[in-house]
Amino acid sequence: xxxxxxxxxxxxxxxxxPECAIVIFGANGDLTKRKLLPALYRLAxxxxxxxxxxxxxxxxxxxxxxxxxxxxxxxxxxxxxxTEFDPALWDRFSRNIHYVAGDMNDPALYTALAAKAxxxxxxxxxxxxxxxxxYYGTVVDGLGQAGLNxxxxxxxxxxxxxxxxxxxxxxxxxxxxxxxVFPERETYRIDHxxxxxxxxxxxxxxxxxxxxxxxxxxxYISQIQITAAESIGVEGRGAYYQEAGALxxxxxxxxxxxxxxxAMEPSAVFESDAVxxxxxxxxxxxxxxxxxxxxxxxxxxxxxxxxxxEGVNPQAQTDTxxxxxxxxxxxxxxGVPFFIRSGKKLPKRVTDIAIQFKAAPLxxxxxxxxxxxxxxxxxxxxxxxEEGISLRFxxxxxxxxxxxxxxxxxxxxxxxxGERSPSAYETLLMDAMQGDATLYTRQDMVEASWxxxxxxxxxxxxxxxxxxxxxxxxxxPAEADAMLGRLGLKWRNx
Amino acid sequence: xxxxxxxxxxxxxxxxxxxxxxxSQEIHSPTESAGVLRACAMTLVVxxxxxxxxxxxxxxxxxxxxxxxxRAIIVHPGSGDFDARVFAECWKPFGRRQQICxxxxxxxxxxxxxxxxxxxxxxxxxxxxxxxxxxRGSSVSETGGFHHLYPLADKIIFDTHDVSDSDAALRSLxxxxxxxxxxxxxxxxRLSGWREVLAHLFDSNINAKEIRSARITYGGDSVTTCARxxxxxxxxxxxxxxxxxxxxxxxxxxxxxxxxxxxxxVTIQHVGEHTLSVTGRGLEYRTGLPSINEAALxxxxxxxxGADGVYERVLNA
Ligand SMILES: NC(=O)c1ccc[n+]([C@@H]2O[C@H](COP(=O)([O-])OP(=O)(O)OC[C@H]3O[C@@H](n4cnc5c(N)ncnc54)[C@H](OP(=O)(O)O)[C@@H]3O)[C@@H](O)[C@H]2O)c1
Numbered sequence: 141x142x143x144x145x146x147x148x149x150x151x152x153x154x155x156x157x158p159e160c161a162i163v164i165f166g167a168n169g170d171l172t173k174r175k176l177l178p179a180l181y182r183l184a185x186x187x188x189x190x191x192x193x194x195x196x197x198x199x200x201x202x203x204x205x206x207x208x209x210x211x212x213x214x215x216x217x218x219x220x221x222x223t224e225f226d227p228a229l230w231d232r233f234s235r236n237i238h239y240v241a242g243d244m245n246d247p248a249l250y251t252a253l254a255a256k257a258x259x260x261x262x263x264x265x266x267x268x269x270x271x272x273x274x275y276y277g278t279v280v281d282g283l284g285q286a287g288l289n290x291x292x293x294x295x296x297x298x299x300x301x302x303x304x305x306x307x308x309x310x311x312x313x314x315x316x317x318x319x320x321v322f323p324e325r326e327t328y329r330i331d332h333x334x335x336x337x338x339x340x341x342x343x344x345x346x347x348x349x350x351x352x353x354x355x356x357x358x359x360y361i362s363q364i365q366i367t368a369a370e371s372i373g374v375e376g377r378g379a380y381y382q383e384a385g386a387l388x389x390x391x392x393x394x395x396x397x398x399x400x401x402x403a404m405e406p407s408a409v410f411e412s413d414a415v416x417x418x419x420x421x422x423x424x425x426x427x428x429x430x431x432x433x434x435x436x437x438x439x440x441x442x443x444x445x446x447x448x449x450e451g452v453n454p455q456a457q458t459d460t461x462x463x464x465x466x467x468x469x470x471x472x473x474x475g476v477p478f479f480i481r482s483g484k485k486l487p488k489r490v491t492d493i494a495i496q497f498k499a500a501p502l503x504x505x506x507x508x509x510x511x512x513x514x515x516x517x518x519x520x521x522x523x524x525x526e527e528g529i530s531l532r533f534x535x536x537x538x539x540x541x542x543x544x545x546x547x548x549x550x551x552x553x554x555x556x557x558g559e560r561s562p563s564a565y566e567t568l569l570m571d572a573m574q575g576d577a578t579l580y581t582r583q584d585m586v587e588a589s590w591x592x593x594x595x596x597x598x599x600x601x602x603x604x605x606x607x608x609x610x611x612x613x614x615x616x617p618a619e620a621d622a623m624l625g626r627l628g629l630k631w632r633n634x
Numbered sequence: 635x636x637x638x639x640x641x642x643x644x645x646x647x648x649x650x651x652x653x654x655x656x657x658s659q660e661i662h663s664p665t666e667s668a669g670v671l672r673a674c675a676m677t678l679v680v681x682x683x684x685x686x687x688x689x690x691x692x693x694x695x696x697x698x699x700x701x702x703x704x705r706a707i708i709v710h711p712g713s714g715d716f717d718a719r720v721f722a723e724c725w726k727p728f729g730r731r732q733q734i735c736x737x738x739x740x741x742x743x744x745x746x747x748x749x750x751x752x753x754x755x756x757x758x759x760x761x762x763x764x765x766x767x768x769x770r771g772s773s774v775s776e777t778g779g780f781h782h783l784y785p786l787a788d789k790i791i792f793d794t795h796d797v798s799d800s801d802a803a804l805r806s807l808x809x810x811x812x813x814x815x816x817x818x819x820x821x822x823x824r825l826s827g828w829r830e831v832l833a834h835l836f837d838s839n840i841n842a843k844e845i846r847s848a849r850i851t852y853g854g855d856s857v858t859t860c861a862r863x864x865x866x867x868x869x870x871x872x873x874x875x876x877x878x879x880x881x882x883x884x885x886x887x888x889x890x891x892x893x894x895x896x897x898x899x900v901t902i903q904h905v906g907e908h909t910l911s912v913t914g915r916g917l918e919y920r921t922g923l924p925s926i927n928e929a930a931l932x933x934x935x936x937x938x939x940g941a942d943g944v945y946e947r948v949l950n951a
Binding site: 145146147148149151152153155156187190191192437487552 | 638673675760829832833835836837838867871872919921922924934937939942943944
């Protein structure tokens with residue numbers, strides 16, 4: 141209904157999602173089990189879903205509604221990390237869970253889905269493609285042919301999981317294919333990193349405080365390092381991972397989006413397209429590497445033992461580690477290097493952004509023993525774990541003389557706000573059902589980030605690396621240190 | 635501690651010592667320790683009328699502090715001298731090794747009463763963070779001396795749950811608001827569940843402009859502030875509609891509301907302690923109300939430290 145609700149009270153209760161059904165393709169898969177159902181259950185727990193909210197799952201395995209509900213019940217019990225299971229709530233919630241068995245390649249599936257959807261009585265429908273990307277085109281065509289992509293007096297939206305293509309041309313082709321059936325404004329490309337509270341908090345931190353934004357530019361910042369490290373290896377996903385690699389799996393999507401959030405200009409209003417315009421503009425301002433520059437500005441790595449993992453080709457050229465240096469060609473960031481790295485089997489699981497400020501112009505206190513007495517201030521935005529923000533600065537050591545020592549001022553997200561943070565999937569599902577695409581990636585953003593990555597992909601595709609080139613538990617290959625070393629810099633390895 | 639011996643500085647020193655003790659206990663704990671984290675986002679002053687009430691309040695504050703880490707200052711009158719002691723509220727969040735603690739101070743007012751306490755509190759507030767005063771148990775019209783603490787607070791929370799004269803209580807709240815104080819009433823907060831169900835009905839099923847009239851019924855012997863709030867909320871949200879408030883033979887509180895629309899009536903009605911039913915215009919469903927205790931109410935109020943436009947509109951309607 142277009143008219144505003146005079147009873148709304150956003151400080152006390154959040155808007156619930158409108159009456160709708162969510163149709164999940166790939167409902168027998170890992171993502172549905174681990175993330176989607178626990179997120180939807182939590183939303184029901186928080187009374188954010190309307191009474192008649194329906195879920196329709198699809199995959200090939202033959203199951204009754206009841207059997208599917210039982211399976212989903214087990215998943216919710218197992219994967220709802222911080223939500224107690226409430227049998228009475230589950231009873232109410234699960235009454236509206238349905239299942240349709242069928243093959244996504246079979247046009248009859250879509251007729252069956254249309255009938256089931258009709259039976260739920262919902263006009264508004266959100267289709268969630270939790271399937272292998274090779275099915276995206278098939279499902280979209282099936283939905284279009286069955287007329288499920290539009291509805292008089294209701295909306296039809298589609299959520300597409302990553303990866304959005306495997307290079308620039310496939311991403312472009314996928315976007316065109318999607319748009320033949322669903323308009324861009326109804327297409328929600330999910331990047332769950334953007335749904336994380338701490339990534340959203342970057343907006344709050346940058347644009348809600350007066351003291352940082354004046355320093356947020358090349359005059360005061362000397363470099364930015366973005367790290368997404370995992371201590372584990374491919375954990376049984378070797379077959380999938382060897383086709384993807386760290387550059388495609390992490391940097392092209394999540395980390396370039398994080399970089400865009402860190403570096404974008406403030407938008408005039410905090411509205412979906414205004415924010416996404418600024419993000420897209422930033423992504424388009426990242427300098428595209430010339431082929432001859434790629435070896436200097438990027439590093440591929442593979443940990444020792446990857447080729448012995450199950451399902452992995454013993455000659456695999458997969459990058460389980462990727463690092464790159466990017467520059468942003470705009471007035472704010474000209475000349476400031478952005479170092480991005482991501483890898484598996486690194487010493488610990490950490491995702492953070494380290495913003496290094498320029499050092500004080502003069503060493504006023506002379507060289508004391510031990511620490512140098514000018515050191516750049518460092519602002520660290522920790523995305524996971526122990527989400528928070530730290531500022532490192534120098535302080536006088538107690539006692540005689542003027543000896544300085546780095547100290548850290550810490551803000552810990554979880555302990556300053558005792559409240560539970562919603563999971564990324566809760567936030568993103570709510571947003572899609574409410575029609576807010578701010579945290580979703582738009583077609584132009586996807587293509588702009590592929591454009592940035594494309595020269596690296598091409599160079600790496602033509603090279604034969606001498607892999608493995610790093611030990612599990614180390615911070616990656618020596619070439620990554622050399623990449624920064626050439627600029628007289630170092631990775632922050634703490 | 636006696637009146638003359640107590641100084642705010644000595645309390646602050648006791649707090650500091652408490653932190654050192656907590657940290658050293660953690661370091662020497664036999665299991666692996668990840669340290670103690672000191673958490674604080676506001677000062678929460680809880681004013682109570684009796685020591686028993688203060689004991690109760692401390693328990694509620696303990697629950698509240700997990701969501702809103704704060705320095706809690708519990709103040710109550712006592713028969714003897716002015717006295718004060720410090721305490722800590724610690725917990726380990728699910729799945730974490732690190733212990734989080736919030737600090738507290740209990741102050742027993744001496745002969746000087748709350749006026750003396752007010753002077754004492756000034757240096758005990760956490761600098762630069764909001765101060766919330768929770769007047770527990772006091773009716774807003776008979777403050778029992780709590781009013782000495784009002785000027786210290788950025789927000790003052792009352793509970794008009796058991797006032798006998800709801801009009802007088804609302805007048806007092808309006809007066810404080812008119813003086814520029816940010817006031818809240820937990821009896822309004824208790825309505826959030828009800829209001830949410832009603833608001834959702836207007837999100838998608840009913841257009842507010844269609845409503846011709848609304849009839850609210852309430853149970854109990856007299857009109858509570860809660861019924862007054864509910865009526866004012868509906869009246870101020872639907873300026874075109876006639877709104878009636880009528881008694882009903884039911885337990886105390888809002889019992890039902892019926893909206894008259896050209897396409898038929900829609901009624902929301904209590905059908906159990908925690909259940910509402912929604913019927914009419916093709917709708918027929920039941921929905922649960924969250925069970926609320928004092929800690930949950932306080933948690934909701936402490937989430938709103940700025941202006942609360944809807945409450946202010948209703949209070950002054
Ligand atoms: N897993 C994660 O944590 C994760 C994280 C981020 C992104 N993603 C992305 O999310 C998507 C889904 O991931 P996933 O791991 O859940 O996928 P998945 O397990 O490969 O597939 C989901 C389910 O789809 C069903 N299916 C396969 N072929 C089908 C067909 N022809 N017709 C109908 N159903 C078919 C299968 O169930 P049946 O055997 O019963 O047919 C399978 O269990 C992928 O795009 C992935 O890249 C996953």
